[in-house]
Amino acid sequence: MCVARPSLVIALSSIASVLLAAWASAAEGSDRPDKLAESYRLIGHYQLVSKLRVENSQAEAVVISPLRYRVYSDGMEIRVYVRSSDEDSYTAYNIYRADGIGVAKSSGELEMVAGVQAFNTEGKMLRQISVTRNSLTMVKTPPRSHRVIITRAKAIPVSDNTTGQ
Structure with missing residues (x-):
């Protein structure tokens, strides 16, 4: 033995x-963006699932292409990166709430899950984002508009991310 x-x-x-x-x-x-400061840590990778345009009290699905988001945070800001033509671009959001996000259960009850909420107002466009371990939800409201665009993505393992998207 x-x-x-x-x-x-x-x-x-x-x-x-x-x-x-x-x-x-x-x-x-x-897969880390070139000029991203070391203070930012990877939150996760997310695959686009759906995009809805809500206008005149009606929701209409928007045709989507496969798109993957890489989300990083330094605790004060969230950056959502997208790679296109081998080049990274991002939108930065200022965190305003980090004590959880209310998520509806199938029974209709509201459950608090770990996550953050943030906003961005560049170009007079109001953008709001909610990020949890499992999902990413972005809401865009254009200026002087009654239209809202809701984008949803689900978390994917880092190994499933391809650098070409």
């Missing part, structure tokens, strides 16, 4: 932890 030495087990465990951390960092690092 072979008995493992405690010091050997600890050493192998430490090496495995370092390698896993390096692998996770490399996976995120290869």
